[in-house]
Amino acid sequence: MKLLQRYGFALAVSALALLLVAYILVYVSFPDERRLFDLRERHEQLRCLDVGLYPNIRLHAPGVIPRAAHSVYPPTSLVQLWLVSPFASFKANAAFFFLLTGVAFAILSVHAWRVGCVAGRWGGLLAVAGLWCMSASFMSVKAGQPALLINAILVLMSGAVMRNRQEWAGCAWIAAMMKPHTSLPFFAMLVAKRRWYACFVGAVLLGALGWGVSSFTGHTLLEVLYASYGQSPMTYASIGDTLVQPLMSLLGIGHRPAVLITALLAMGLLLPFVFRPLASLPSLVHLAAAGVAGRLGFYHRHYDDVMLAFLLLALTEEALRSRGTAAWMMLAITGLTLWVPYPLLAQFSGTSWRIVIWASALVYLTRTALKRVSVSTNSAPGEQVSVG
Numbered sequence: 001m002k003l004l005q006r007y008g009f010a011l012a013v014s015a016l017a018l019l020l021v022a023y024i025l026v027y028v029s030f031p032d033e034r035r036l037f038d039l040r041e042r043h044e045q046l047r048c049l050d051v052g053l054y055p056n057i058r059l060h061a062p063g064v065i066p067r068a069a070h071s072v073y074p075p076t077s078l079v080q081l082w083l084v085s086p087f088a089s090f091k092a093n094a095a096f097f098f099l100l101t102g103v104a105f106a107i108l109s110v111h112a113w114r115v116g117c118v119a120g121r122w123g124g125l126l127a128v129a130g131l132w133c134m135s136a137s138f139m140s141v142k143a144g145q146p147a148l149l150i151n152a153i154l155v156l157m158s159g160a161v162m163r164n165r166q167e168w169a170g171c172a173w174i175a176a177m178m179k180p181h182t183s184l185p186f187f188a189m190l191v192a193k194r195r196w197y198a199c200f201v202g203a204v205l206l207g208a209l210g211w212g213v214s215s216f217t218g219h220t221l222l223e224v225l226y227a228s229y230g231q232s233p234m235t236y237a238s239i240g241d242t243l244v245q246p247l248m249s250l251l252g253i254g255h256r257p258a259v260l261i262t263a264l265l266a267m268g269l270l271l272p273f274v275f276r277p278l279a280s281l282p283s284l285v286h287l288a289a290a291g292v293a294g295r296l297g298f299y300h301r302h303y304d305d306v307m308l309a310f311l312l313l314a315l316t317e318e319a320l321r322s323r324g325t326a327a328w329m330m331l332a333i334t335g336l337t338l339w340v341p342y343p344l345l346a347q348f349s350g351t352s353w354r355i356v357i358w359a360s361a362l363v364y365l366t367r368t369a370l371k372r373v374s375v376s377t378n379s380a381p382g383e384q385v386s387v388g
Contacts, residue, residue, distance in 0.1 A: 010122060017129055039097055039144025043090050044069040046082050054217035058227040072232060073180075075213035075224050076206050080178035084146055094144070101141055104152035105132075108309070111155045115284065115313045119320035127316045134312070134338045136305035147306040150176045154186055154310075158283045161193050170201025177206065182307055185294035188270040189286040192279040243296050246352060259299070266297020277370060285369045288314040292362045296355055302342045308358060312338060314365050327368070334361045 045055035048069050053060065055071040055078075073081065084100055085093045109128050116127025131137070140147040157172035169190060176183035190198045214221040243262040248255070270293050272278050273286060287310035294300075295307055315334055319327040337345065337354045345354070 017133075035142055036094055036097070036144035039085065039094060040090065041068065041071075042081055042085055042144070043093055045071040045073075046078070046085055047088065049078055049082060049213075049217070050088070052217055054214070054219060054224060056224070056227050058231050059217075059219060059223065072228055074210065074228055075217075075221065076210040077178050077180055078213050079209050080175055081146075084149065084178070097144060097146075100146070100149050104148040107152040107155055108148065112313055115317045116320060118317060123320045126320070127313060130312055130316055130335060130339070131309055134306060134309060135341050136303050136338065137309075139342065140303035140306055143303050145303050146178060147182070147303055150179055150182055151306055151309055154183070154287060157186070158189070158287060161189065161195055161198070162283055164195070166195045166198040167201055169195055169198035170205065173198070173202045174205045174209070181298035181300065182294060182304060184298070185266060185270060185290040186287070188267075188274055188290055188293075189283065192274045192286055193283070194279075242298065242300060243355065244299070246355075262297045264297075266293040269293040269297070277373070278366065280373055281366070281369050282373075284310060284314045284317065285365060288365060289362060292358050295358065305338055305342075308338060311358065311361060311365070314369075315361060318365060318368055321372075322368070326364075330361055330364050333357055 044066065048055040048065060053065060054075070055065060055069050057065045057067060057070045059065075071078075084097065087093050087096065108131060112127040112131045113124040116123040116125070119126075137148060153172050153176040157169050157176065160166070160169035160172055173183065173187060173190065176186065187199070187202065190202070210221050210224075214224045217224075243265065244255070244258045247253070247262055248258045251258075253261075270289060273281070273289050288308075291307040291310045295304065300307075312331075312335060315327070315331040319331045334357055337357050
């Protein structure tokens with residue numbers, strides 16, 4: 001037991017580092033045609049935008065837009081997506097993607113290190129290794145998805161909120177809205193922290209982007225939104241581990257009403273976090289709550305599990321602070337759902353059971369964080385407890 005206490009952090013970090021190496025080896029073993037498939041699709045879509053065509057087949061005569069270039073993204077996201085894939089050459093965009101992903105990894109690693117350093121350098125390394133070894137991190141890189149970049153932008157948004165740089169916080173949220181089904185729930189953090197000017201900046205920029213892209217392509221905003229969502233059967237929304245498919249089976253409803261209901265449930269889950277006492281919780285807990293709500297209530301694939309990185313980091317911080325058995329068990333159980341390769345997890349009667357674990361982890365995290373904040377508030381001035 002003494003050996004475990006002395007070398008526990010080192011053993012955990014070593015094991016996760018080996019898993020990291022394994023993921024890298026798996027990635028490089030993939031044939032070229034299976035890499036960056038999502039980035040290739042975005043490249044085709046954005047090259048249509050270059051010539052003034054909105055990448056949606058329902059807005060044009062047959063054959064004008066190749067089916068491979070069809071996009072379900074709203075006009076409020078296309079400018080941000082274009083900025084991370086601006087070149088006519090796909091190879092240039094791929095190189096730029098890896099550069100941005102490297103910067104994102106650095107930002108997220110620094111953030112994780114700071115979270116884990118409540119327990120010294122081994123704690124910092126444990127937090128970093130746990131973040132790196134999420135299987136979705138490398139799946140997102142393999143697919144060419146900007147998920148890690150979005151996480152890094154949300155970290156910057158959180159920092160701007162903490163420093164009360166509201167204009168930067170609003171701009172960061174808009175930048176992250178390149179994937180609205182990922183970043184929309186994080187708007188709740190701006191509301192919870194009462195950063196009203198940031199909310200205003202975000203709302204104005206959102207409207208300007210939607211109107212600007214629609215006008216640039218010769219359509220009205222309502223025409224584009226109707227083509228993207230009003231005419232779409234939304235069958236794609238039942239793919240992945242979300243509440244959509246269970247709700248369809250339980251209520252016997254179609255994709256469209258199920259998508260609407262689960263989106264409302266996700267935003268409803270965040271409602272308590274914008275009022276006291278939950279509004280006073282640390283920013284990392286708000287990021288974790290938004291990540292869980294968005295992951296459960298909106299359409300996502302496996303590589304979008306990276307939005308649960310904040311949940312993993314918050315659980316890591318709680319385990320390192322409290323050193324309690326319950327905290328370590330919750331971290332281990334949640335970590336297994338994110339570290340173990342997805343194809344292996346899918347062998348265990350599907351993967352919908354992960355939803356229950358993530359929701360339970362958020363409830364546990366919220367209770368422990370609220371208790372810590374209450375202790376800090378009720379302590380004497382000389383006995384303040386840090387809450388991070």
